[in-house]
Amino acid sequence: MLDVERIYAEYIESKQEKRNKKYAKYEGLLGASSTGYCHKKQYYKLTDSEAEKASERVSRLLRLGTVVHSEIEKAIKAWNKSHDTKIYTEHQVKIPELRVVGHIDILELYPYVSRIYDFKTVASFKWRKKFGRFKNRDPNTDTTYKLQLGSYGLGVGKKPENTELYLVWYNKDDSSMKPPVKVDSVWMKFAKEYWIELWKNIDSWMVGGVNPDDIKVDGKHSPMDTSIFTGVKQEKMWECNYCQYSERCNSPYYTKKRKSRQLKIT
Numbered sequence: 447m448l449d450v451e452r453i454y455a456e457y458i459e460s461k462q463e464k465r466n467k468k469y470a471k472y473e474g475l476l477g478a479s480s481t482g483y484c485h486k487k488q489y490y491k492l493t494d495s496e497a498e499k500a501s502e503r504v505s506r507l508l509r510l511g512t513v514v515h516s517e518i519e520k521a522i523k524a525w526n527k528s529h530d531t532k533i534y535t536e537h538q539v540k541i542p543e544l545r546v547v548g549h550i551d552i553l554e555l556y557p558y559v560s561r562i563y564d565f566k567t568v569a570s571f572k573w574r575k576k577f578g579r580f581k582n583r584d585p586n587t588d589t590t591y592k593l594q595l596g597s598y599g600l601g602v603g604k605k606p607e608n609t610e611l612y613l614v615w616y617n618k619d620d621s622s623m624k625p626p627v628k629v630d631s632v633w634m635k636f637a638k639e640y641w642i643e644l645w646k647n648i649d650s651w652m653v654g655g656v657n658p659d660d661i662k663v664d665g666k667h668s669p670m671d672t673s674i675f676t677g678v679k680q681e682k683m684w685e686c687n688y689c690q691y692s693e694r695c696n697s698p699y700y701t702k703k704r705k706s707r708q709l710k711i712t
């Protein structure tokens with residue numbers, strides 16, 4: 447009997463390796479899709495620190511998102527051929543002064559306006575936080591998505607008043623979609639502030655030769671507090687439970703049982 451699960455896992459891994467090679471050329475830059483992430487996590491990535499491997503199940507979930515992305519991208523390309531439009535897919539943007547690189551899912555580029563669309567394939571839990579019953583909604587559920595769009599806006603380089611940002615939501619549990627949801631272009635300003643603050647921290651850690659493992663996450667702030675705590679900024683504490691560096695990080699916000707080593711949180 448064929449071990450289909452294993453074969454698929456190897457296939458996904460080979461795709462991931464190809465992707466890592468593709469991104470290796472952007473050394474010294476960080477991805478626009480990581481706008482809003484914890485500063486310590488960004489430093490781990492930049493210093494090429496060893497990350498944990500995602501489980502096969504999580505890898506499949508991520509792959510599913512990639513497949514949906516690629517399908518929509520093909521649909522847009524096909525549609526583009528038969529219409530008089532200026533639409534680009536997977537359009538690369540670089541912001542050298544902020545040391546950021548990214549790829550925009552769809553970009554409509556006209557002389558006076560640019561429209562930027564980013565696809566979000568999410569599970570039902572997240573979907574409900576955005577579109578569910580009013581009392582179950584969380585206005586902060588898409589903060590990092592908005593910041594990401596803000597970075598793309600900066601990368602395109604038009605003024606905020608000439609830039610339109612949209613999130614395209616896709617529920618991967620039941621294939622529901624929504625019309626693109628407009629996001630205020632003020633997120634371009636917030637994204638810029640994020641990168642400036644991040645690089646201030648990273649540059650000081652680099653100059654001081656700081657080992658990312660030694661940056662202490664103090665745990666003195668409430669889970670909803672987005673301010674800086676001991677040099678590590680996160681949008682959400684729950685970021686720790688989904689972080690690929692959580693096993694080596696001293697964060698007290700990582701609430702799962704540590705697998706490989708016991709870290710003392712003081």
Ligand code: SF4
Nearest residue numbers: 484487686689695697
């Ligand atoms: S575990 Fe949490 S604090 Fe540590 S790097 Fe990851 S997100 Fe940041």
